[in-house]
Amino acid sequence: MQVSVLFSGGKDSSLAAIMLEPFFDVELVTCTFSLLPVGDIARETAEKLGLASRVVCLDRSILEESYEMIVKDGFPRNAINHIHRSAVEYIASEKKAAFIADGVRRDDRVPVIEHSQARSIEDRYGVHYICPLKGFGRAAVNEMVKEHLVIEEGPSEGIIKSDYETELRELIRQRNGPDMVGELFPSHVQSRVIERKKT
Amino acid sequence: MQVSVLFSGGKDSSLAAIMLEPFFDVELVTCTFSLLPVGDIARETAEKLGLASRVVCLDRSILEESYEMIVKDGFPRNAINHIHRSAVEYIASEKKAAFIADGVRRDDRVPVIEHSQARSIEDRYGVHYICPLKGFGRAAVNEMVKEHLVIEEGPSEGIIKSDYETELRELIRQRNGPDMVGELFPSHVQSRVIERKKT
Numbered sequence: 117m118q119v120s121v122l123f124s125g126g127k128d129s130s131l132a133a134i135m136l137e138p139f140f141d142v143e144l145v146t147c148t149f150s151l152l153p154v155g156d157i158a159r160e161t162a163e164k165l166g167l168a169s170r171v172v173c174l175d176r177s178i179l180e181e182s183y184e185m186i187v188k189d190g191f192p193r194n195a196i197n198h199i200h201r202s203a204v205e206y207i208a209s210e211k212k213a214a215f216i217a218d219g220v221r222r223d224d225r226v227p228v229i230e231h232s233q234a235r236s237i238e239d240r241y242g243v244h245y246i247c248p249l250k251g252f253g254r255a256a257v258n259e260m261v262k263e264h265l266v267i268e269e270g271p272s273e274g275i276i277k278s279d280y281e282t283e284l285r286e287l288i289r290q291r292n293g294p295d296m297v298g299e300l301f302p303s304h305v306q307s308r309v310i311e312r313k314k315t
Numbered sequence: 316m317q318v319s320v321l322f323s324g325g326k327d328s329s330l331a332a333i334m335l336e337p338f339f340d341v342e343l344v345t346c347t348f349s350l351l352p353v354g355d356i357a358r359e360t361a362e363k364l365g366l367a368s369r370v371v372c373l374d375r376s377i378l379e380e381s382y383e384m385i386v387k388d389g390f391p392r393n394a395i396n397h398i399h400r401s402a403v404e405y406i407a408s409e410k411k412a413a414f415i416a417d418g419v420r421r422d423d424r425v426p427v428i429e430h431s432q433a434r435s436i437e438d439r440y441g442v443h444y445i446c447p448l449k450g451f452g453r454a455a456v457n458e459m460v461k462e463h464l465v466i467e468e469g470p471s472e473g474i475i476k477s478d479y480e481t482e483l484r485e486l487i488r489q490r491n492g493p494d495m496v497g498e499l500f501p502s503h504v505q506s507r508v509i510e511r512k513k514t
Binding site for chain 2: 135245253
């Protein structure tokens with residue numbers, strides 16, 4: 117059975133992929149708006165994990181819509197969720213894999229796909245949307261990551277990864293300057309996978 | 316890392332255990348009130364899965380409390396959830412394993428442990444409560460089960476397994492007769508694992 121795992125190069129989506137690996141043919145899928153070379157970074161990280169990967173270019177209108185949202189809201193939650201949902205819908209519409217997965221954890225509020233949205237996507241596209249880490253809290257995920265991955269952690273602005281935030285921040289930087297990025301995104305710790313441990 | 320998986324001999328808890336197997340030392344734990352030989356059935360099924368197992372006798376007062384609940388409510392939800400939560404708390408209090416898991420799926424309403432209850436258990440006992448199938452819908456679980464397990468399915472009254480319902484039904488049968496069992500429990504399909512497929 118084939119699964120497409122939405123992949124940011126961070127610890128959560130990497131661990132989700134590793135958990136599915138014994139049961140599925142895993143393909144990592146990274147979405148980009150071609151604003152930054154996030155696809156190249158994702159490909160490098162996927163190689164370190166030893167997993168197949170590809171990069172998908174999403175329509176720039178999705179990024180524009182999420183730009184409007186974050187500027188209007190003053191916080192990134194709805195904007196990031198909009199990109200995530202659009203990405204899942206796009207992968208679902210391709211119908212390349214019967215299963216689509218992401219690295220959303222139990223305690224995550226962003227990005228997250230609500231129960232009803234998940235069922236709607238499954239019904240409309242005839243796919244299974246699965247979240248291998250949905251039943252795992254942050255501390256449990258960290259314990260498992262420690263066993264399987266070498267990661268680098270730091271504040272969002274210092275870690276280059278392939279998540280939706282990276283390109284949305286860049287668009288805001290280009291249009292409104294770096295101070296606006298700092299105002300709209302609360303400072304939080306990001307992770308990037310450096311290596312997969314031999315187990 | 317050690318994980319205790321609450322085990323009923325059904326497809327969900329079996330699949331949850333199989334998903335954790337590549338990453339943890341898995342021990343299946345079946346809880347009983349010693350009203351029926353559910354422990355023996357669980358041990359047999361665990362052997363077929365090739366996983367270590369043990370049986371834990373829970374205090375009969377928990378069954379009595381859930382009996383009171385189902386008779387008062389007229390439906391089994393709160394009663395079953397009470398036993399499930401008590402079982403998780405008991406396994407957590409033993410501190411034999413740092414991780415405690417169950418087979419709860421995305422769409423399950425019974426048994427289920429709410430987010431706040433999960434965090435409370437984790438904080439009080441210093442354990443991780445994990446639900447490997449929490450991010451999987453019914454159809455996705457069925458696809459995975461098909462790959463890994465041979466199961467028998469049928470109405471609750473025809474399938475002997477090692478879940479909480481079995482002994483609660485028996486207590487009601489002893490005290491109130493078989494008709495009352497039919498009134499309190501809506502008829503639903505149960506599964507029992509017959510064999511593990513070689514993959």
